[in-house]
Amino acid sequence: KQEVTQIPAALSVPEGENLVLNCSFTDSAIYNLQWFRQDPGKGLTSLLLIQSSQREQTSGRLNASLDKSSGRSTLYIAASQPGDSATYLCAGGPVGIKAAGNKLTFGGGTRVLVKP
Amino acid sequence: DVKVTQSSRYLVKRTGEKVFLECVQDMDHENMFWYRQDPGLGLRLIYFSYDVKMKEKGDIPEGYSVSREKKERFSLILESASTNQTSMYLCASSLSPAEQETQYFGPGTRLLVL
Numbered sequence: 001k002q003e004v005t006q007i008p009a010a011l012s013v014p015e016g017e018n019l020v021l022n023c024s025f026t027d028s029a030i031y032n033l034q035w036f037r038q039d040p041g042k043g044l045t046s047l048l049l050i051q052s053s054q055r056e057q058t059s060g061r062l063n064a065s066l067d068k069s070s071g072r073s074t075l076y077i078a079a080s081q082p083g084d085s086a087t088y089l090c091a092g093g094p095v096g097i098k099a100a101g102n103k104l105t106f107g108g109g110t111r112v113l114v115k116p
Numbered sequence: 117d118v119k120v121t122q123s124s125r126y127l128v129k130r131t132g133e134k135v136f137l138e139c140v141q142d143m144d145h146e147n148m149f150w151y152r153q154d155p156g157l158g159l160r161l162i163y164f165s166y167d168v169k170m171k172e173k174g175d176i177p178e179g180y181s182v183s184r185e186k187k188e189r190f191s192l193i194l195e196s197a198s199t200n201q202t203s204m205y206l207c208a209s210s211l212s213p214a215e216q217e218t219q220y221f222g223p224g225t226r227l228l229v230l
Contacts, residue, residue: 034218043120043206043221089159091219103174104149104219106159 002027004092006107014115019077021110023090026071033066033073034104036089044089048075080114087111119143120222122207127227135194137225139207147210148190149219150174150182152203159206165190197229 003026013019023033032052036044048057050066050073057064061078077084091104123138139148149164151174161174163182171182179201183191190209194201205225210217 036221041224041226043223044208044219046218046220049218091159103161103164108156108158 002092002105004090004105004107006088006090006110008110009108010111010113012113012115013080015080015082017080017114019075019080019084019112019114021075021077021088021090021112023073023075023107024071025073025092025105027092032093033064034091034093035062035064035073035075036091038087038089038109040087047088080112082114082116085112085114120207120209120220122205122222122225124225125223127225129194129197129227129229131198131229133194133197133229135197135227135229137192137194137205137207137227139190139192139209139222140188141190141209141220142188143209143211143220144187145209145211145220146187147212147217147219148184149208149210150180150190150192151206151208152176153206153224154203162192199229201227202229203227 005024033050035047037047038044048064050057063076066073087109089106089109091106093104120141129135147166150162151159153159160176162180163174165171165184168187181193207222208219210219
């Protein structure tokens with residue numbers, strides 16, 4: 001069974017510092033990887049999706065990499081701001097046929113606090 | 117703009133009641149999902165559907181059922197609510213069943229079962 005782990009569970013950095021968030025998964029064979037942001041009491045907002053054939057994706061200050069051989073993904077947030085404070089979740093899913101249903105397995109999340 | 121809506125943000129029900137949670141998406145997505153989120157346990161998939169009238173069990177389907185009569189609507193049903201079903205429920209949708217697509221989430225329904 002696929003397992004997705006995010007360490008650390010919480011992270012606090014001063015404003016302006018770069019953030020590095022880690023995600024590891026046990027089954028690297030067929031994975032796509034998504035990163036989400038969740039604000040307290042709210043739903044999830046998709047940040048980046050890395051297809052299984054890709055190694056990284058970038059959007060603004062965000063960059064996510066995927067290394068299937070080592071079973072790892074990393075989310076980098078450059079020049080962090082207080083508005084980046086949130087919980088960040090990674091989730092992996094199989095490439096697949098209809099029956100796979102695009103099921104995602106989520107990590108437990110990393111709660112980030114960016115201090116002004 | 118992508119939009120997934122859920123019928124209630126907060127809900128309080130009594131043990132034994134039948135509970136309906138509704139989710140609607142306006143993006144013509146084929147896939148729809150129901151998750152629950154609990155502290156320390158993360159998000160867990162309850163049920164998903166990749167087509168109208170099609171449903172598949174997720175990781176924790178016990179005590180739940182679902183209905184998808186129309187493409188845009190996916191309902192989660194708690195046949196007889198219990199206190200251990202107190203949780204945050206999140207609905208999501210994605211475009212295609214064949215490839216991994218971004219999942220879009222609704223705002224969530226926080227359910228309290230007394």
